Amino acid sequence: MHLFLVKGFLLGLITGSFLNVVINRLYAKEDIVKKRSYCPHCKKVLKWYELIPIVSFIVQKRRCRGCGDKISWQYPIVEIVTALLFLQASNNVGYQFIWETLFLWSILSGLIVIFVYDLKHFIIPDLVLVPIVVLVLIFRFLDFWSLGSSNLFKNWFAGWGIGIGNPQTVLASIAVALLVALPFAALHFLSRGTWMGFGDVKLAFFMGLLLGLHNALVALFVAFVAGGIMGVILILTKGKKLKSQIPFGPFLVLGTYVALFWGQGIIDWYFSLLL
Numbered sequence: 001m002h003l004f005l006v007k008g009f010l011l012g013l014i015t016g017s018f019l020n021v022v023i024n025r026l027y028a029k030e031d032i033v034k035k036r037s038y039c040p041h042c043k044k045v046l047k048w049y050e051l052i053p054i055v056s057f058i059v060q061k062r063r064c065r066g067c068g069d070k071i072s073w074q075y076p077i078v079e080i081v082t083a084l085l086f087l088q089a090s091n092n093v094g095y096q097f098i099w100e101t102l103f104l105w106s107i108l109s110g111l112i113v114i115f116v117y118d119l120k121h122f123i124i125p126d127l128v129l130v131p132i133v134v135l136v137l138i139f140r141f142l143d144f145w146s147l148g149s150s151n152l153f154k155n156w157f158a159g160w161g162i163g164i165g166n167p168q169t170v171l172a173s174i175a176v177a178l179l180v181a182l183p184f185a186a187l188h189f190l191s192r193g194t195w196m197g198f199g200d201v202k203l204a205f206f207m208g209l210l211l212g213l214h215n216a217l218v219a220l221f222v223a224f225v226a227g228g229i230m231g232v233i234l235i236l237t238k239g240k241k242l243k244s245q246i247p248f249g250p251f252l253v254l255g256t257y258v259a260l261f262w263g264q265g266i267i268d269w270y271f272s273l274l275l
Contacts, residue, residue, distance in 0.1 A: 004095040005087055008105075012086030013053040015109055016079035023078070023116050026125055042067035053079040074116065082112055085257075092261065103139055107132055107210065107260075111253045114203065118249030124199030129206060136209050141170050173209055180208030180216045196248065203252050211256065215263035223248070223255035 024040070025032050037046045044066035050056050057076045064071060089104040110132035118124050181204040187196040208216045227248055234246065259266075 005090050008090030008101075009083045009087045011105075012083030013079050015086065015105070016082030016112075017051065017053045017075075019082060019109060019113055019116075020075050020078050022113055022128070023074070023120075026113075026117065026127060027121055039064045039066055039069065041069035053083075078112060078116060082109065085112070088261065103135070106135060108257075111256060115250045115253040118199070118247045122197075122245060122247050124197070124203055124249045126199075126202075129199070129202055133202075133206050133209065136206070137170065137173075140173055140209075173212075176213050176216070177205045177208035179213065180220070181205035200248050200252065203249055207252065207256050207259075211259050211263065214267055215259040218263045218266050219252070219255035219259035221255070222258045223251040226254055227251040 021037065022032055025035070037051055038044060039046065042064060044064065050060065050065060054076055057071060060071070062071050062073075063069065085108045086105055089108060090101055093101045093104060095101070110128050113128045114124055117128070181201050184196050184201040184204040188198055188201050204220075207219055211219055227246070230251070231246060
């Protein structure tokens with residue numbers, strides 16, 4: 001098990017390095033796979049030893065070996081966060097359920113890209129969101145794991161008792177996703193996109209599809225609370241105004257992460273307070 005966790009962490013570092021490439025090249029509309037990595041400032045093609053996650057950043061003292069320009073903190077942060085999330089997913093699911101772990105790694109990778117991309121560019125890329133939506137639909141339909149095969153995925157069936165594996169349950173999952181996305185769609189169309197972007201609507205749909213109703217509500221609560229707190233902080237410290245544009249996608253991703261790993265525990269705790 002310990003070796004599996006180490007492998008998960010190291011794979012997360014490597015994946016995080018690749019996610020940085022995806023984040024940068026999606027916006028520049030460059031080839032993600034074929035084109036070699038290069039310094040965004042001087043365009044120097046990087047050697048393999050300049051691409052070692054974390055290590056190269058430290059050894060090169062955060063500077064390009066060619067032009068001396070500073071390397072963005074985005075690179076090590078994304079690598080470390082991805083590694084830690086892969087480690088957490090590996091620990092929660094375990095090596096006995098490798099397909100669930102691979103699935104979760106894929107979902108987390110997509111969410112990391114969405115978080116950073118929306119934070120930088122105020123856009124949630126369909127090229128990342130659509131594949132993870134399709135992935136959830138496929139795994140629900142195929143019933144790739146049995147009910148209760150892992151503690152993590154037990155959370156999925158807490159909402160409407162949704163199962164996986166036949167058209168009825170897949171349709172029920174889509175119905176929950178539409179229900180979660182509906183308020184976002186209403187805000188988007190009523191405000192003509194000024195209150196809520198359509199990318200947020202699609203991300204809310206994904207959240208409902210992945211989490212189920214109850215856990216999606218936990219995710220939305222976390223997202224709105226975190227977004228509200230950050231909005232107040234930016235108004236007080238950065239001079240932002242109520243009409244200032246703040247990307248909401250990162251907060252939805254944060255809420256999804258919290259609900260995915262701790263949603264059922266939060267729900268149980270909440271209801272224990274009422275009893």
